[in-house]
Amino acid sequence: MSQPVPPLRALCRDCGARLAPSAARCTRCGSPRLVKHPELDTLAIAHIDCDAFYASIEKRDNPELQDQPVIVGGGQRGVVSTCCYIARIYGVRSAMPMFKALEACPQAIVIKPDMAKYASVGKEIRERMRALTPLVEPLSIDEAFLDLTGTERLHKKSPAETLAGFIRDMEADIGISASVGLAPNKFLAKLASDLEKPRGFSVIGTAEAEDVLAAMPVGRIWGVGKVFQQKLERDGIRTIGQLQEMEATDLARRYGTIGLRLARLSHGDDSREVTPERGAKSVSAETTFFTDISSFDTLRPILRNLAEKVSARLKKAELSGRGVTLKLKTADFKTITRARHFSDPTQLADKIYAAGENLLQIEADGRRFRLIGIGVSDLENADRADPRDLLDQSAERRKNAELAVDRLRDKFGTSAVELGLTHAARAAKEAKKQGDK
The missing domain is CATH 2.30.30 (SH3 type barrels.)
Incomplete structure (x- = not known):
């Protein structure tokens, strides 16, 4: 027996x-x-986050880099996409301006991102996750939530054992490490995965959740950004423990619906399910300049080129959107976003650019910009995009002309047909490349 x-x-x-x-x-x-952990047998919600993903891939592919500080990012004018843990010892962080990163760690080896390679590795890891459970919710190229509830019969193991085996196999077969957070819900699992990086495996159980959360700053709560955190601190609320002592009705009266979320999450209560398919929230394109630009006339063709890229991606994905957002970054690294919304969804470069140009005209007041971008949000299927505009009789002609240009570009290449504005943008891009060299 x-x-x-x-x-x-x-x-x-x-x-x-x-x-x-x-x-x-x-x-x-x-x-x-x-x-x-006393709840190790019963917990099934996990967050898996690869460790310094881009840098780890570069070190895997070039063993000579193993003991070196590595930064993956743009040139002198760019920012840090990611960096290895050696570089982090010197104070280098993701999204840091490259010149500041090199001031902190001048001996770092800088590698330009190879997104195709990273995407390929990310796809392989994602497929391995889906072999564990169909409930995989990607958050980015290198992290995801997993719900392993009920998988014990399939794998003949508890979720904790399955996850540990997954990480061992990933390191052995792919050469990339990851950190795991295991908990009763997504909020706690995400917090747990950050506790012991790199190569961590941390658990936050139901019984201890409130005690673990109490000493954490309010900024660790999902949805509390830097600005809202500062507002809470001005109101005297700095730790999650302080939120735990407040009534939900009081928090709702102060902060509206987000106050109710603060009340729930501060006690470790998160009812969100792991959703396998996360549709894209927006489609965007941006570029960083080699030298700062202040001229509206110089920025216009670059913006038109970016609008055409966004439009092409929307059309390829059979998507459209009602919101257009212009993004600018000033010479002193302050980010500006301005948006407008359409009554009907669009996927046309002409409409995306026109909205962005109007917003840009207001912001281009002589300030120097180091980055410009444009994106489309509030996405939906393309079948309702760009209906006939009875008030603008020329809109249909512009739409048909753009679609005709699309067909020519599909057949002969993207540079087969260029507007004066996009030709100027391409020339500026070539000049940027020469400057990078």
Whole structure:
């Protein structure tokens, strides 16, 4: 007669052995990398976040970089996309201006991003996740939520054991490490995955959630950005523990619907489900200049080129959108966003550009800009896009002309037909490339 499997309270991450909670090392392989928790058998919501993803891929592909500080990002005028943990010791962080990153770590090796390579690795990891459970909710190229509820019968293992095996196999087969957060819901799982990076496996259980959250700053709550965090701090609320002591009705009276969310999340209560398919929230394109630009006339052709890129992506994906957002970054790294909305969704470059140009004209007041971008949001299917405009009789002609240009570009290439504005933008881009060299 087979012996019953003892409850899982401790697990070796290196060999998968089930251990007694009192174990200091694995009795099978001797590893000290154990994960212990009284709820380890019952938790099933995970957040997996690859460690320094782009930099890890570059180090994998070039072993000579293993012990070097590596920054993946643009040139002197760009920003840090990501950096390895060695570079982080020197104070380098994602989204930091490149010149500041190199001031902090002048010996760093800078590598331009290879997005095609990163996307390929990300896709392979995503497919491996989907082999564990169909409930995979991607957040970005290198992180996702997983719901492993009910997978014990399929894998003959608890979710914790399945996740530990997944990470071991990913490191061995793909050469990339990741950190895991395991919890009863998405909010706590995301917090847990950040606790022990890199190569972490952290657990936040239901019983301890409030105590773990209490000392954390309010900025750790999902949906609390920098501006709202500053507002809460001005109101004397700095820690999640302070929110726990407040009534939900009081928080709602102060901050509206977000106040109710603060009340729930501060106690570790998150009812959001892991949603397998996350549609794109927006489609956008942007560019950083080699030298700052202040002239409206110089910015216009660049904006037109970006609007055409966004339009092409929308058409390819059979999407349209009602919102257009202009993004600008000033010479002193302040980000400006301005938006307008249409009554009907669009996917036409002509309309996207016209909206962006109107917004740009207001902002181009002599300030120097280092970046410009444009995006379309409030996405929906393309079948309702750009209906006939009875008030603008020329709109239909412009639409048909744009679609005719699209057909020519599909057949002969994107440069087969160019407007004067886009030709100027391409010339500016070529000049930028020469400057980068």
